[in-house]
Amino acid sequence: MGTACHVRGAARVLDRLKMDLGIDVGEMTKDRLFSLETVNCLGSCALGPIVVIGDDYHGQMTPARVESTVKKYRKKSPRKKDEKD
Numbered sequence: 001m002g003t004a005c006h007v008r009g010a011a012r013v014l015d016r017l018k019m020d021l022g023i024d025v026g027e028m029t030k031d032r033l034f035s036l037e038t039v040n041c042l043g044s045c046a047l048g049p050i051v052v053i054g055d056d057y058h059g060q061m062t063p064a065r066v067e068s069t070v071k072k073y074r075k076k077s078p079r080k081k082d083e084k085d
């Protein structure tokens with residue numbers, strides 16, 4: 001992660017994402033809805049920490065906002081959390 005996001009708590013956001021999604025960096029959820037990757041910088045440092053889901057950028061992310069953000073995408077998906085192919 002980039003410096004600006006790091007100093008604003010990106011590590012805590014990442015830890016919360018790992019916990020809520022049940023995956024580590026480089027892995028994908030069983031339903032294939034989420035994968036987890038880190039990047040050095042997205043070029044929007046003033047908005048950090050930033051979480052990108054699909055084409056959507058979520059700036060000023062906090063650990064407390066992770067759960068509601070993930071839930072929003074789970075609701076949109078026709079796939080269920082534990083669905084397997």
Ligand code: FES
Nearest residue numbers: 002005041042045
């Ligand atoms: S450090 Fe996060 S967008 Fe630049």
